[in-house]
Amino acid sequence: MTKKNFTNAEKGWERGVIASKIANDLPHASYVNLGIGMPELVSQHIKDDREIIYHSENGLLGMGPTPNENEIDFDLINAGKKPVTILPGGSFCHHADSFSMIRGGHIDYCVLGAMEVSMNGDLANWSTGKGIPAVGGAMDLVAGAKNVFVMTQHLTKEGKPKLVEKCTLPLTGSGVVSRVYTDYAIIDITKEGFKIVEINENLSIEYLQTVTEGRVYQ
Amino acid sequence: MQINKIKKEIAEMLSDVFDGATIMVGGFGEAGSPIELLHGLIDHGAKDLTIIANNSGNGRVGLGALIGQKQVKKVICSFARSAKGITFQELYNKGEIELEVVPQGTLAERIRAAGSGIPAFYTATAVGTPLAIGKEEKIFNGKKYILEEALNADFALIKADVSDRYGNLTFKKTARNFNPIMCMAAKQSLIQVRKLIEPHQTNPENVITPGIFVKKIIEIDNPIIETNAIEEGMIYP
DSSP states (O other): OOOOOOTTOOOOOOHHHHHHHHHHHSOTTOEEEEOSSGGGGGGGGOOTTOOOEEEETTTEEEEEOOOOGGGOOTTSBOTTSOBOEEEEEEEEOOHHHHHHHHHTTOOOEEEEOOSEEETTOOEEOSOOSSSSOOOTTHHHHHHHSSEEEEEOOSBOTTSOBSEESSOOSOOSBSSOOOEEEOSSEEEEEETTEEEEEEEOTTOOHHHHHHTSSSOEEO | OOOOOBOSOHHHHTTTOOTTOEEEEOOBTTBTOOHHHHHHHHHHTOOSEEEEOSSOOOTBSTHHHHHHTTOEEEEEESOOOOTTOHHHHHHHHTTOSEEEEOOHHHHHHHHHHHHTTOOEEEESTTTTSGGGTTOOEEEETTEEEEEEEOOOEEEEEEEEEEEOTTOOBBOOGGGOTTHHHHHHHEEEEEEEEEEEOOGGGSOGGGOSBOGGGOOEEEEOSSOOOHHHHHHTTOBOO
């Protein structure tokens, strides 16, 4: 597989569309942790037929949306250190209990961003190898959550494939990703390679293969 | 004679701190960060400190200020990067401060373990990553784990919401975070609280950290809010 730069890459689904596809795959009554950044959009697309409970690593279960400006409390923040709210039925706990929810396998789904995902489900999303190394809770989430979903653009800003045969960046976890949602496709990690669950209606499998390192199949 | 852990002066709170001490600092970002005690530590002047915290401070307030004063030789934390984290970034780039990166849940569990008399434990977190290098591996039920050791400390600087003179603590919202487990892990946990109450006013059902884990308490009724202090241009000292 050639390492090309796809500078004139095809336009894929908008972020909101990817978020709504993930939202549709989260079952009613799931306990979910959404990573900082793009994954946070998922909560805006949950349909009325289900209730999802959001966990934030810093000891908050039952996290609600961003507060109005006059309701901001810097003692009520999320894992990204941004002010949030707590919903009725929510609770606070200390950090060891909060991470027991993750490491003890109680979180049903986590949705995280990615720099690279490999064919065997390795994830690299915490370090480019440059600057101050900072990991936060990412390694705990991928090791502990029952299902690890990745939400990402299919290509990097430079036009390089993020789905690769083998990660080159420092790993967050090994063999941990179950499903990847990109602007081009929804892909399951299987023993046979990247299995297409759904492909963007404007793209061909041949095109998807050219922008993916490693075998894609349907 | 009655037990009374309440102190009047921050200097009394920090009177046993020594050069080279390992100090846990509670808080997650600014929520639950004991800014007044950290400023007291700057005034105290102890050097060569090892700091255990989730982050590495913002601006020149609280932990950011302590690091800026070059009183810290090493930081053990999960996330030492932040847009406003100027002092750590500067010293790190110059190679003047050490950093041990620990996954956040492993950090919490290493602290909890220390407070519970558990010297080490196995975890799946970080298996197969650069943070597992040099750590003992063991397989349980077909799955690989690494050995992580407890993190003990000489002191913990903690912000709580309410306490009585025994040190029965409650915390506010997500300002709880690392604070209760750090109280358990340090030889001396030093607590700043927003409000002191009488023991009969403490509801035993609501106590988060029982007084056995608390050494000294001081009331700081209107603590500095980091975001506002940085916006206002505060620089300590």
